[in-house]
Amino acid sequence: MLNADEYRILKRAVASRKIAAGKARLAKIVLLSNQGYTATEIAARLGCNERTALKWIGRFNRYGVAGLEEGPREGRPRVYGPEDVGAVIQAALTPPQDFGLPFASWTLDRLVVYLSEQKGIGMGRTRVAEVLSHEGLRWRKQEGWFRERVDPEFAEKRGPSNGSTHPLLPTA
Structure with missing residues (x-):
């Protein structure tokens, strides 16, 4: 049996338009269970699996309203340790x-x-x-056209410019 606070919280969750649809559905499962419906009837009425209804009713019975919150999931294992x-x-x-x-x-x-x-x-x-x-x-x-090269011996390794490039003339 639900106490008055639990009933009020669950009723508000079912009626809320701001709460996630999945949470509202869990609250509805618990409310229907409180009204005497079996897990099979709840599953048929809400279009879910009977095991799902049993799972959430059991969690609510163990943990109360907090049991309707989903815990963190493990997710995909790390590829690189x-x-x-x-x-x-x-x-x-x-x-x-x-x-x-x-x-x-x-x-x-x-x-x-x-x-x-x-x-x-x-x-x-x-x-x-x-x-x-x-x-x-x-x-x-680290290397660019207008910056100093990382390799200090670059000019010697590169060698002289070919003859088609004109030498730079000093500017005034």
Whole structure:
């Protein structure tokens, strides 16, 4: 039997237009049960499964109105564990030359290839960017047309310009 407070709360939930339809349906299951309907009759009347009606009536009997709240669900299991995320962050924060790689800075593509080949972590480019962003790390381009190059010996390695480019003339 419902007490006066429980009855008032459930009646208000059933009549409310602001509450989620699923919650209103659970309140209706409990109210119908209180009126003497069996789980089979409730299921037929509301168009749900008998086991569903039994489940929510049982939860209400054990926990009261709070039992009608759905608890957190587990959801999909994590694809990458904390060890994998840690390896991504450690690799991103370590200069590639420390791993014996022939370049001075990471790109997302280079990092993905390194993680796949050396660490066995098959994480995609977008996911690597998400992990770094989630840790507060911002990806930035270190080389650009108008900025200083990361490699200080770039000009010597590149060699002289070809003859078709005109030398820059000093400006006034």
